[in-house]
Amino acid sequence: MFIELVDTLRCPKPHEESWLVLSARTLEARHVRDGTLGCPVCLAEYPIRDGVADFRSAEGGGGGEQGTPSVVASIEADYLAAMMDLSDPKGFAVLVGAWCARATDLLESSDAPPLILVDPPVGVEMQPGLSGVRCDGELPLAAAAARAVAVDTSDAARVRSAARATRVGGRVVAPADAPLPDGVRELARDERVWVGAREVLPSAPIALHVRRG
Numbered sequence: 001m002f003i004e005l006v007d008t009l010r011c012p013k014p015h016e017e018s019w020l021v022l023s024a025r026t027l028e029a030r031h032v033r034d035g036t037l038g039c040p041v042c043l044a045e046y047p048i049r050d051g052v053a054d055f056r057s058a059e060g061g062g063g064g065e066q067g068t069p070s071v072v073a074s075i076e077a078d079y080l081a082a083m084m085d086l087s088d089p090k091g092f093a094v095l096v097g098a099w100c101a102r103a104t105d106l107l108e109s110s111d112a113p114p115l116i117l118v119d120p121p122v123g124v125e126m127q128p129g130l131s132g133v134r135c136d137g138e139l140p141l142a143a144a145a146a147r148a149v150a151v152d153t154s155d156a157a158r159v160r161s162a163a164r165a166t167r168v169g170g171r172v173v174a175p176a177d178a179p180l181p182d183g184v185r186e187l188a189r190d191e192r193v194w195v196g197a198r199e200v201l202p203s204a205p206i207a208l209h210v211r212r213g
Contacts, residue, residue, distance in 0.1 A: 001032045001053050001131045002114050005092055008145045011039035011046075012055050012138050020046075029128055051126030055135040069098040069121075071175055071192050072152060077105030083188075083195045084148035084171045086112045094141070096162065097152035099173075100124045113147065141165040144198075154178035166198040 006022050024035040037046040037053055046055050080102055084093055092114045095103055100120035106112045107129050117124065117132045118139060126132050133140060139149075139161045149162040150173040159174050163181040166172050172184050173195050180186055184196035 001048055001051055003030050003032055005131050008142050010140050010142050011044055012135060012140045013042050013044060015041050052132030052134060055140045057136055072098040074192060077102050077109045081106055083173050084150060089113045091147040092116060094118060094146045094149040099150045099152050103130055139165050163198060168198055168200055170198045172196045172198060
């Protein structure tokens with residue numbers, strides 16, 4: 001886990017957003033290999049092992065919905081970089097599930113920013129530029145923090161979570177059969193995926209009280 005990305009992580013439990021406290025035991029080239037993240041709100045603790053922060057609950061053990069690796073396998077890294085608009089190393093981007101298999105290729109083929117890999121498949125190892133996270137469903141990221149998120153499942157809840165974590169103007173990539181969440185404007189679509197841009201959600205209506213008499 002790249003130490004500069006720790007501030008973007010959030011406790012997935014249902015309470016107000018708060019930064020997490022890092023206790024690092026092993027650091028390598030500014031990456032936390034082993035340590036613990038603590039939530040100051042609910043006092044939950046999450047281990048970091050081999051560079052991967054584990055936010056899964058004991059009951060969940062899930063890692064979210066299964067994705068569509070066949071779609072990912074058909075898309076080259078340079079095409080994914082274009083869809084996610086990874087033309088410079090600013091900020092960070094997120095790959096979810098099967099998309100994590102494209103992480104090394106992205107780092108080698110473009111000026112990609114640091115990448116957070118959510119629920120990476122077996123065999124995908126952390127290295128400089130890559131940070132790992134495991135979670136049950138909701139992405140444990142601050143709202144509007146990522147410049148782009150590629151999600152590998154059509155599960156509506158996880159796609160909404162991906163959109164919530166994407167900054168205004170950032171890109172969201174999802175399988176073609178995934179629902180387009182509120183606040184995301186579709187930019188392009190083919191038989192495999194759609195690409196959307198995160199927009200500002202409309203504010204809630206304000207009730208006007210008229211005094212009579």
